Amino acid sequence: MLLNCIWYLARLRSKGYITCDPTVLDLMKNEQVHAIIGPQKSSQAKFVTELGGKVEVPIVSFSATSPTLSATQSKYFVRTAQDDSSQVKAIASIVQAYGWREIVPIFEDTEYGNGLVPFLLEAFQEIDTRVPYGSRIPLYFNDTQIMRELNKLKAMQKSIFLVHMSSSLGSRLFLLAKDAGMMSEGYAWLVTAGLSTLLDPLRSEVMDSMLGVLGIKPHIPTSKRLETFKSRWSKNFTISKPQSKINELNLFGLWAYDTVWALAMAVEKAGIVHSRYVKPNTSESTVDFAALGKSETGPRLLSSILSTKFQGLSGDFHLAGGERVPAAFEVLNLIGKAERVLGYWTPESGLSRNLHSRGKIAYSTSKNRLKEPIWPGDTTQQPKSLRIGVPRRTGFHEFIKVEWNPEGDKPIVSGFTRDVFVSVIEALPFPLPYEFIPFVNKNKESAGTYNELLDQIKLKNFDAVVGDITITADRSTYVDFTLPFSESGITMVVLTKRYERENMWIFLKPLSPELWLTTGIAFIFTGLVVWVLEHRENKVFRGKPAQQLGTTLWFSFSTLFFAHREKVVNNWTRFVLIIWIFVVLIISQSYTASLASILTVKRLQPTFVDVKEIRKNGYFIGHQKNSFVKDFLVKRLNFSDTVLREYSTPEEYHDALSNGIYNDGVAAIFAEIPYIKRFLAKYCSKFQMVGPTYKTDGFGFAFPLGSPLVPYISRAILNVTEDKDKMEEIERRNFGGEATCLDQAAMLTSGGLGISSFGGLFIITGVASMSALLIYVTKFLYIHWPASNTMDRERSFYSRVLELAKHFDKADPSAHHLNRAESRVHPVPSAEIVGASPHIDDARGHSRTSSEGSGDITGDQAHDNHTPQSSAANPEPPHTQ
Structure with missing residues (x-):
């Protein structure tokens, strides 16, 4: 070669x-x-x-x-x-598996260290893991400079770190991290393949400092050839x-x-x-x-x-x-000098405990696919990535309650808001470890108000706050709230006084004063309309003025109780009475039902219903201790600080309201609706929730501004609150099956039926009566208005009106019932009327004396019939002027 x-x-x-x-x-x-x-x-x-x-x-x-x-x-x-970028997806899967929503990369400032950072940021962005800070350490940094950077991270309350650097710089980093107390319980460290593959040459003290560190490295499959080479290598090297x-x-x-x-x-x-x-x-x-x-x-x-x-x-x-071509990665856990394989990651199946599994396995990022690791601090407890602050209440423990285990002196948190939060965490698509930390002082008492508790998020002492925390505009300027998980709103609760049924004027209570007055006016008006329509045709409505007035009022008001024996003859009168009797029927039935309710149903009446009245008179008012309601009363409702008093428990609410305004008590207590409902569930018979409701956004969980967890928690809250069975189970567990008050509106005394309830009826009867009256009067004026000759036209309007009134006061000769009544009377000469015992035949042919007959002649008849003489042979009909 x-x-x-x-x-x-x-x-x-x-x-x-x-x-x-x-x-x-x-x-x-x-x-x-x-x-x-x-x-x-x-x-x-x-x-x-x-x-x-x-x-x-x-x-x-x-x-x-x-x-x-x-x-x-x-x-x-x-x-x-x-390529280093091939391990990025494996790292992201581990971060996602353990639910780390925030991580800080620590990398060396070289071509090797900087080259991987963009790929890591992109991968973390895909799984919505926040990278709030990146720690870049140059090779020339001495131990003092590295320690300064570690202390900076510690002060930032960061606890999850990813280390990407060479073995020489990495060994120094972990030794110094141990000295800084950052290799203890509560921290988590993850190293990339570059450092994981070079652990063997590291000194023993370096390996000891890396206890609990997680790492990944490419998987080397075992083979006979590899074992043979290792044996030969060891022999030759020796x-x-x-x-x-x-x-x-x-x-x-x-x-x-x-x-x-x-x-x-x-x-x-x-x-x-x-x-x-x-x-x-x-x-x-x-x-x-x-x-x-x-x-x-x-x-x-x-x-x-x-x-x-x-x-x-x-x-x-x-x-x-x-x-x-990249293959599988091993997920390691460093325990002293040993490397413990927790599982594997492959591009096809994600995390798995065994590399060669039979069958096709779906891609997974669940930590259940890995073995349980040992974490820094030699503990199996996963580092708590969320420190949850909870308030310490002295009352209304149904919402949040903090106790201490006497054995381990660890806090035990319970209550409605805690159970909702746990259900929300379970509904998240990823694991989210957390730890409840009570907001207390050395004496284990509350360390401040709810606003001061939320300040701890801004001060980075807590990662979130869980409790009965109301979402307000002021608070949202320095923390981010999730969607609300309960109703809310501010209103007041007051003492009630019993409605006295022994009142001698109780019969007036069913109707309001305005309705009594309107009904009386309607009676009088209807009576006058009937009198106008019946006066000329009906003898019942004729006679002396006093008699006519009495008959008119009697006729109108007696329609409340019975049907009249007095007959009406005018069709327009009948039309008016049909409408009027219908109105009277409804009013009388409503009156009867309301009075029966007053006399038989126990009613409570609030002592105060108007906030302005309480403020004007300077009465003391109460509010929830350590609550934002105090600022609301001062800034929004303009109450003075001097009239505000703080209360914590339902029992304190009860005592303050029961004492009243004259016995060192309060006129009302302002609180949020969930608290008032719990209070009324216990003291339903003595107090009422009254007045307007001032809108707030309900209870929510608080997180730091810009927290990536807020949208996930909010979506999970929707899933939990929309599950009716789950919410009912949580409420039943914390609030029990206590009886609650009936609808408060049903218990309030309204002061009787109002005119608005019967306005339509009064309009109907008024229109009917006015229409009938106008038609009748128009017809009468058309017939009797004196304007037929020159002499009449020369008379004044006033004289014409007087003459018209005289016509109206006289009986109508066309009325058939009047004619029948007059035909029964046989007129006699005036001399015989004066004489003794003349006989007068009645309509039935019986003979009576004049004194007997005169008793049958009414004053109107004597006035209307002017027959001075009559002859039996040639009788003349009575002459009517």
Whole structure:
């Protein structure tokens, strides 16, 4: 084989690096090499690759893994190692499996370190994992500078890290991280393949500092050939260097061995025996690129290398696009000097515990596909990526309650909001580890208000807050809220007073004063309309003015109670009465039902219903302790601080309201609706929720501004709250089956039926009465208006009205019932009326005395019939003027 620069595998060191003392230019100029294995570092590969392309010499590298190098830049660059970008999807799957929604990459500031960062950012963006900060560490940093960077990350409250750097810099980093206390419980570290494949040469103290670190590296399948080579390697190394410590062969050493074999096979396959450069170099300068010429066998050798396939020590050797085809990755867990394989990742099935599983397996990123790791701090507890702050309440424990386990002194959190949060976490499409941390002081009492609790998110002491936290506009300026998971709103609860049924005027209560007045006016108006329509035709509505007034009012008001014996004769009167009796029926029935309800149903009446009344009189009011309601009362409702009092428990609510405004109590307590409902469920019979409801957005979970978790949590909240059975089970578990108050509106005393309830009826009867009256009056005026001759036209309007009134006051001669009544009376001479005992025959032919007959003649008849004399032989009909 004509390879002018081949580093034999027996001379490889345990690190797997192959070095070449002569420079590349010297090899090309003086040796006219036809293939170069190397260079070792990605930063050197750019220059060598460019040079190889000019002279058409294949540059074969087994260690330059930076994604910035590729065959697309120079077709003469061949990478027999796996590109670093091939591990990105495997890293993203691990991050997704453990539910890390935020991670900080720590990488060295070199071509090797910087080249992978764009690919990592893109992969994390696809799984919605946030990268809030990237820590770049140059090679020249000393330990003090590295420690300063680690302390900066620690102060930022970051706990999940991805390390991508060489073994020399990585070993220093983990030693210093242990000194900084960042290799303890609560932290998680993940290293890329570049560091995972070079763990064997690291010192024992470095390996001890990396306890619990996760890593990935390309999988090397076991084979008989590999075991035989390891045995031969160990034997030869012992003979050549008996004083040296034997290290395991790492992946780069195996890749180097396979690269040499691939080149040897490619040379034999291409049939290269002797070759030279087409334009030999004649210049003495080592930098005269143009004078180097081109290898006449380079294109043929490159083609042969790219088509070479065989089963090497590191697995299947196969190139695609000038690079090694990536295979499976091992997921490692470092435990001291040992590497524990947790599982594998393949492009086809994702994470799996066993690499060679039978049957087709769906792609998965579940951590259940991996073995349980040991985490930093020598614990099996997964690092808590979310520190959840919870409030410490002294009342309304149904919503959130914090207790302490007497054995382990660990907090036990329960309550409605906690159960909702747990259900939401279970509904997420990824695992999200969390830890509840009570917001308490040294005495385990509340450390402040809810606003101060939310401030801890801004101060980065908590990653989120869970509890009965109301979403408000002010709070949303420094935290992000999820969608609300409960109703809310601010209203007031007041003491109730019993409605006294022993009141002597209780019969007036069914109707409001306005309705009483309107009904009375309607009665009078209807009576007057009936009198106008019946006066000229019906004798019942004639007589002295006082008698007519009494008859009119009696007729109208008595329609409430019974049907009249008095008959009406005018059809328009009948029309008016049909409408009116219908109205009276509805009003009387409504009155009866309302009065019965007042006398039989227990009613409660709120002591206050108007916020303005409470504020005007300066009464004390209460509110929830440590709640935003205090600011709401001062800023929105304009209450003075001096009248506000704080309460925490339902019992305190009860005592303050029961004492009232004159016994060191309060007129009302303002709180959010969920609290008031729980309070009323316990004290339903004495208090009422009244007044307007001031809208708020309900309870929500709080996260830092811009948190990527908020949309996921919000969608999960919708899934949970829309599940009626699950929400009912959570409410039943926390609130129990307590009886709640009936509809508060049904218990309020409205002050009786109002006029608005019967407005339509009054309009109908009013229109009917006015229509009948107008038609009747129009007809009367048309007949009797005195304007028939010149004398009438000369009279004044007033005199005409008087004459018209006289006509109206007289009986209508066309009324048939009046004519029948008058025909029963036989007129006699006036002298006989004065005389003694003249006989008068009644309509039935009986004989009566004049005194008896006179009793049948009404005053109206005596007034209307002017018959001075009559003759039995020639009777004359009575004359009506």
